[in-house]
Amino acid sequence: MANEDGSLWLVHGGEIFNHVELRHELELRGHRFSTHSDSEIILHQYEEDGDGCLERFNGQWAFALWDERRQRLLLARDRLGVRPLFYARADGGIVFASEMKALFAHAGISREIDPAALRQVFTFWAAVAPRTMFRDVSELPPGHTLVLEKGSESLRQYWRPSYPGSFDPRERRPTDGEHAAELLDLLKGAVHLRLRSDVPVACYLSGGLDSTLTAALAVRQAGHPLETFSIRFTESEYDEGAWQDEASARLGTPHHSVWCRPEDIGRVFPDVIWHAETPIMRTAPAPLFLLSRLVREAGFKVVITGEGSDEILGGYDIFKETKIRHFCARRGESLIRPALLRRLYPYQPRLQRQSMAYLRAFFHARPEDLDRPFFSHLPRWSLAPSLTAFFSDDVKQAMKGSDPVVDLEQWLPHDYAGWHYFCQAQYLETSLLLPGYILSSQGDRMGMAHGVEGRFPFLDPRVVDFAAELPPWVKMRGLEEKHVLRLAAEGLVPETIRRRTKQPYRAPEAVSFFDPATGRARFPYVDELLSEEGIRRCGVFSPKSVSLLVKKVREGRAPGVRDGMALTGILSAQLWLQQFGKDFAARGEGRRDGDD
Amino acid sequence: MVTIEAQVRQFVIENFLFGRSDVMLNGDTSFLESRIIDSTGVLELVNFLETTYGIEVEEEEMDPANLDSLERIATFVGKKQARG
Structure with missing residues (x-):
């Protein structure tokens, strides 16, 4: 898309939710629009504010904007990293896409692994942007722009989570009830914006407080029952079906569930890794892959969730x-x-x-x-050290002398040390795990595998900024998590859900790949990739160590978190190596001439 | 005769170290400091000691003072057997 005189060109993926308000402002300033698309807002807001336009956007986006007059390329990504943007250098230029596999259509970009990224995945559950699993590919970090202009290149952060330097408990502050009322107002506004859509909107309903509240607000604002979707687990320790039923009954939503057995996870796991484009340490993205498939089959492309x-x-x-x-x-x-x-x-x-x-x-x-x-x-x-211990001697040698946790200290913002310890923990979760795993491997990639877009009212910038200013004891009262949200949700969600302790979203691990009754692998790919020969061929892990782990799993002696993570991490890395290595062309997508 | 220390060493190498050779497992190597063992691992270890040596490990005995190295385990199991 271009502006009126063809001096600005835009490629855009995502949504600018406040496009109606921005358009009104821009029209008052004399801008004329040729479409009703939110993408056109980006062009006109850039004409008005330059790179400062990003601060006006409430949405989830990744875009590239070419400024013909200045011979300048601007790549930009939303604040929290909902929508992905990857890039690579080739032939003296830059290639970019919302999926890494698309970049390999360019013959000059290799699919070679970055071992340091693998170690980050095995430590933090995700590579830390701009690093990706591919040595030649970079990820634009959330809240950043990359500008290429007259031969120079600059990466700039325009937003990051930030917290007050101190909270004085004696200071006069609003009451918890006042905080809750303001939070609820902001959430209503966030849901209102996210219901703007050309297509019908549905909601995820996990049975927890967050998605029940966002669904409740969406139903109220839509004025009619929206359809809701959830995952059910046959393994009762993971299942939240009773709460999902209660929530959908209370909200009056036509509700759909997909049942997930351990073997269902193992069956789709290769596809999950293909879409995630990275090894993962947990199987939890797989059920979300099944869920987005159900949503798409029911005819929906947009879901509101409590993420x-x-x-x-x-x-x-x-x-x-x-x-x-x-x-x-x-x-x-x-x-x-x-x-x-x-x-x-x-x-x-x-x-x-x-x-x-x-x-x-x-x-x-x-x-x-x-x-x-x-x-x-x-x-x-x-x-992490006991997980990376499974790496082969060659990989260990390549990583010798560096420590990902020590290296991460350089990545911390200058004011981090002055924050409350609770806020420091929030920063790490919001800046590392949220974009690197929750919104990507578990979010966008699993949704987009079936063309389903997630929208997240809690990640509205006004909600995020408001929450960051709240003192930790308003968020967690004693050991009651999300205290202020529970107050905000009063009367909107069933009391049992409002009062229940959070149940973390988890999925079966080792039993998804090995039948505990027989000790046998459930699928041929599991045997093949975890065999000594399969491990040796890929060269990343130690055949001896992996065979001892697999033996322990087969014998049912690996019930712990560490062994489960090791198994999922190794198997997913093997799938990643296979699918982006020798089998890449055969997967169909990203095929290029001369590919071997 | 295979000593308690040698038997436990074999168990630790196969179940916690998975054969890795980069950790020096001496008699006094701390399982916690060397990150050899996690919370599930302690229970696996106790289960191994109880089934292999016919002892019962009380909760108050589940302490690094008794279980955090090969030497400590050998001493602890020896005492339990003598009492048993």
């Missing part, structure tokens, strides 16, 4: 864990405080059986840990 709430309002267990660990570490000698550690992860019976001495050790609740920059994530990231 983002846990990051901005402190819903994840890691925030609870951080709070308890901080409480324990401040009084290292206290014998009573560590008892709180048992309240973490009630759904992990093996953890409940730990002695106090071991709980303290595993959760790093020691006074000397308090000043470490990644205090909140130490227990999680400390698993």
